[in-house]
Amino acid sequence: MATGRTHRPATRSRGIPEATVARLPLYLRALTALSERSVPTVSSEELATAAGVNSAKLRKDFSYLGSYGTRGVGYDVEYLVYQISRELGLTQDWPVVIVGIGNLGAALANYGGFASRGFRVAALIDADPAMAGKPVAGMPVQHTDELEKIITDNGVSIGVIATPAGAAQQVCERLVAAGVTSILNFAPTVLTVPDGVDVRKVDLSIELQILAFHEQRKAGEGAAAEAASAAERGSAVGAAEVDAADADADADVDAPEADSAAANRKGPDGDVPAVMPA
Amino acid sequence: MATGRTHRPATRSRGIPEATVARLPLYLRALTALSERSVPTVSSEELATAAGVNSAKLRKDFSYLGSYGTRGVGYDVEYLVYQISRELGLTQDWPVVIVGIGNLGAALANYGGFASRGFRVAALIDADPAMAGKPVAGMPVQHTDELEKIITDNGVSIGVIATPAGAAQQVCERLVAAGVTSILNFAPTVLTVPDGVDVRKVDLSIELQILAFHEQRKAGEGAAAEAASAAERGSAVGAAEVDAADADADADVDAPEADSAAANRKGPDGDVPAVMPA
DNA sequence: ATGTCTTTGTGAACGCGTGCACAAAGATTG
DNA sequence: CAATCTTTGTGCACGCGTTCACAAAGACAT
Numbered sequence: 001m002a003t004g005r006t007h008r009p010a011t012r013s014r015g016i017p018e019a020t021v022a023r024l025p026l027y028l029r030a031l032t033a034l035s036e037r038s039v040p041t042v043s044s045e046e047l048a049t050a051a052g053v054n055s056a057k058l059r060k061d062f063s064y065l066g067s068y069g070t071r072g073v074g075y076d077v078e079y080l081v082y083q084i085s086r087e088l089g090l091t092q093d094w095p096v097v098i099v100g101i102g103n104l105g106a107a108l109a110n111y112g113g114f115a116s117r118g119f120r121v122a123a124l125i126d127a128d129p130a131m132a133g134k135p136v137a138g139m140p141v142q143h144t145d146e147l148e149k150i151i152t153d154n155g156v157s158i159g160v161i162a163t164p165a166g167a168a169q170q171v172c173e174r175l176v177a178a179g180v181t182s183i184l185n186f187a188p189t190v191l192t193v194p195d196g197v198d199v200r201k202v203d204l205s206i207e208l209q210i211l212a213f214h215e216q217r218k219a220g221e222g223a224a225a226e227a228a229s230a231a232e233r234g235s236a237v238g239a240a241e242v243d244a245a246d247a248d249a250d251a252d253v254d255a256p257e258a259d260s261a262a263a264n265r266k267g268p269d270g271d272v273p274a275v276m277p278a
Numbered sequence: 279m280a281t282g283r284t285h286r287p288a289t290r291s292r293g294i295p296e297a298t299v300a301r302l303p304l305y306l307r308a309l310t311a312l313s314e315r316s317v318p319t320v321s322s323e324e325l326a327t328a329a330g331v332n333s334a335k336l337r338k339d340f341s342y343l344g345s346y347g348t349r350g351v352g353y354d355v356e357y358l359v360y361q362i363s364r365e366l367g368l369t370q371d372w373p374v375v376i377v378g379i380g381n382l383g384a385a386l387a388n389y390g391g392f393a394s395r396g397f398r399v400a401a402l403i404d405a406d407p408a409m410a411g412k413p414v415a416g417m418p419v420q421h422t423d424e425l426e427k428i429i430t431d432n433g434v435s436i437g438v439i440a441t442p443a444g445a446a447q448q449v450c451e452r453l454v455a456a457g458v459t460s461i462l463n464f465a466p467t468v469l470t471v472p473d474g475v476d477v478r479k480v481d482l483s484i485e486l487q488i489l490a491f492h493e494q495r496k497a498g499e500g501a502a503a504e505a506a507s508a509a510e511r512g513s514a515v516g517a518a519e520v521d522a523a524d525a526d527a528d529a530d531v532d533a534p535e536a537d538s539a540a541a542n543r544k545g546p547d548g549d550v551p552a553v554m555p556a
Numbered sequence: 557a558t559g560t561c562t563t564t565g566t567g568a569a570c571g572c573g574t575g576c577a578c579a580a581a582g583a584t585t586g
Numbered sequence: 587c588a589a590t591c592t593t594t595g596t597g598c599a600c601g602c603g604t605t606c607a608c609a610a611a612g613a614c615a616t
Contacts, residue, residue: 019603025487029466043563052468056605063565071564071611088487089494096486103385110381113466113483118490157493158486181496182489184482188307188391190330198492200485204462205391207478208374208436209303209366211460212396214476215435216367218459297573321593334575334596341595349581349594 016087020061026051027058028084034077043074095122095154097180099171100163101131101141104186108162109137122154127167144171151178158182165189172199294365298339304329305336306362312355321352373400373432375458377449378441379409379419382464386440387415400432405445422449429456436460443467450477 030050034042044062048055062068062075068083069075085091096114098105101124108114109124124136127144134141142150150156159180161168168187175183176197185191185201193199308328312320322340326333340346340353346361347353363369374392376383379402386392387402402414405422412419420428428434437458439446446465453461454475463469463479471477 017603021491022484022488024491025481025484026468028487029483030468044565045563050468052470054605056607057603059563059565060604067565069564070613072562072613074563087491089490090487092494094486094490094493103388107381107385108482111482114486117483117487119483119486157497158489182493184485184489190304190308190328192330196496198489200489202480202482202485203303204386204389204480205395205397206300206303207462207480208372208392208397209306209368209395210300211436211462211476211478212367212372213299213302213365215372215460216370218474219435295573322595323593332575334577335573337593337595338574345595347594348583350583350592352593 016064020064021088023051023053023057023061024084024088026053027061028081028088028090031077031081031084035081039077041070041074041076044069047075090118092118094119094158095156096120096158096160097123097125097147097150097154097156097175098160098162099125099144099147099175100161100167100187101126101136102162102164105160105162106136108160108186109139119158122156123150125150127163147174148178151175151180156180158184160184160186161191162186294342298342299366301329301331301335301339302362302366304331305339306359306366306368309355309359309362313359317355319348319352319354322347325353368396370396372397372436373434374398374436374438375401375403375425375428375432375434375453376438376440377403377422377425377453378439378445378465379404379414380440380442383438383440384414386438386464387417397436400434401428403428405441422452425452426456429453429458434458436462438462438464439469440464 027047030047031042033050034047042050044055044059048058051058059069062080065083065087068080096119098108098121101109105124105126109121114121121137121139123146124139124141125144125147126132126141129143131141132143151159157180159175159182161171161175161183163171165187168185168189169191172183172185172191172193176193181196182198183191183193183200185199186203188203188205191199191201305325308325309320311328312325320328322333322337326336329336337347340358343361343365346358360369374397376386376399379387383402383404387399392399399415399417401424402417402419403422403425404410404419407421409419410421429437435458437453437460439449439453439461441449443465446463446467447469450461450463450469450471454471459474460476461469461471461478463477464481466481466483469477469479
């Protein structure tokens with residue numbers, strides 16, 4: 001997410017809610033699969049299942065695009081593929097540059113899914129002079145010095161940042177200055193960009209942390225009901241949890257000493273007891 | 279959101295809203311940086327800026343954790359780092375397995391950010407016999423046959439799927455059957471999992487498509503008012519120029535959108551972004 | 557044509573998340 | 587100790603997004 005600005009009337013880009021836009025690619029993928037199997041039509045129910053969403057939601061999403069379905073029958077697969085593609089702007093060519101050709105950048109460059117939908121890798125850019133000219137994914141890596149020229153010459157408006165965190169903001173600024181208005185950021189940093197520039201971030205570490213949170217919750221909660229089975233699974237919860245009923249189960253076991261922080265605070269909180277994984 | 283499956287009805291895992299949980303890692307990162315600079319305290323305003331969010335939101339988020347701030351002063355950095363880490367479950371060790379050691383899988387294995395927060399790569403698994411034993415990121419790749427044993431022996435509860443789309447569901451099922459309850463999916467497929475299992479997905483293709491949508495909108499908009507180059511992306515969106523009759527729905531050539539800037543990520547849960555290939 | 561059956565499209569209710577604005581709490585100064 | 591200043595914590599209102607539930611629309615059979 002971008003930092004510079006943060007608010008906006010929740011932008012309904014054109015009457016199409018942001019949440020819906022985020023789901024369109026999902027529908028498109030499911031539809032494409034159906035199309036390849038030559039399925040002529042699908043009901044909202046079937047398509048919703050394939051896309052992993054609720055059918056009512058899907059119908060409402062489609063209603064923002066227009067009335068493309070036929071009552072009693074469903075949606076014409078081919079037609080819908082076309083409409084969604086057009087709506088997403090996939091009927092045109094989108095040259096993309098990837099900056100930072102390390103492990104991740106190289107993996108992205110090799111990713112086939114790129115080209116499959118109108119996205120074309122126009123160039124791979126890296127700051128390391130040693131990388132210059134070296135072929136990655138059948139394409140020579142170019143030095144950062146060329147960045148502006150590349151962007152301009154190829155009319156690139158979408159940039160992918162896969163550099164180390166420390167270089168991200170600077171690269172971002174150069175990209176924006178050169179004309180890029182959409183950025184996909186893989187570096188673990190908050191990018192600050194001017195208005196009008198879209199930033200989406202992909203952060204591995206954050207995703208894992210969110211999973212860990214839920215995992216921890218699950219471990220603490222199942223502990224009570226967990227008599228003996230699966231004792232080897234790293235979830236030997238402390239006996240402190242008398243009743244971890246789902247209600248609000250807020251078994252407060254005080255937190256261990258303020259650790260490195262000698263603060264004298266006392267959180268009204270403190271929860272999960274010691275869990276010890278392998 | 280993260281999965282194609284519906285976990286609990288937006289259950290507040292423990293009184294902590296999902297949206298807040300998704301931001302905690304962001305705060306943690308900003309706090310860690312401050313900690314390394316030996317900054318003792320921060321105000322909600324400073325921290326919010328560093329994390330790229332609104333200060334009111336940050337304060338509200340923290341209020342779900344408890345009252346850890348001091349009015350008139352701010353928050354104790356070290357203490358907050360500890361509290362958030364504990365809340366996220368990062369004070370414990372989380373063994374993780376990565377299945378599918380292709381370009382992406384290898385990149386993930388080499389990703390340093392993994393270990394930095396309690397996540398330890400316990401094993402790299404691939405179905406290709408030729409890969410077996412081959413060292414990646416200083417660790418021998420193991421064959422899929424060993425999957426169940428690895429999960430059990432290491433008490434792994436978090437799995438990362440970086441296989442091709444076609445193999446994802448099957449791998450997912452084996453992981454779950456073996457005891458994994460949280461999955462980070464990089465394969466472009468909707469995974470179906472039983473209740474109690476969390477799935478978060480990272481899909482590069484989807485992220486790019488969302489950017490393309492906004493990019494297209496921006497282009498169309500600029501075309502209409504091309505006069506002023508690319509400098510008027512005001513935030514004072516005049517609702518005035520809303521698209522023509524909303525009922526158009528047809529105009530194949532597509533009408534330029536109205537509205538302005540674009541929303542960065544959002545998403546109830548997730549909003550969160552997630553992305554990637556396979 | 558008429559009736560029945562299927563599936564869409566959507567009005568309305570509801571819940572979550574966001575942001576404002578301010579009272580309360582504590583630090584700080586005189 | 588009182589006054590002032592700073593910053594937190596939160597009540598409240600608002601809007602987006604989700605879901606339900608159903609009328610409308612069309613296909614299909616008789």
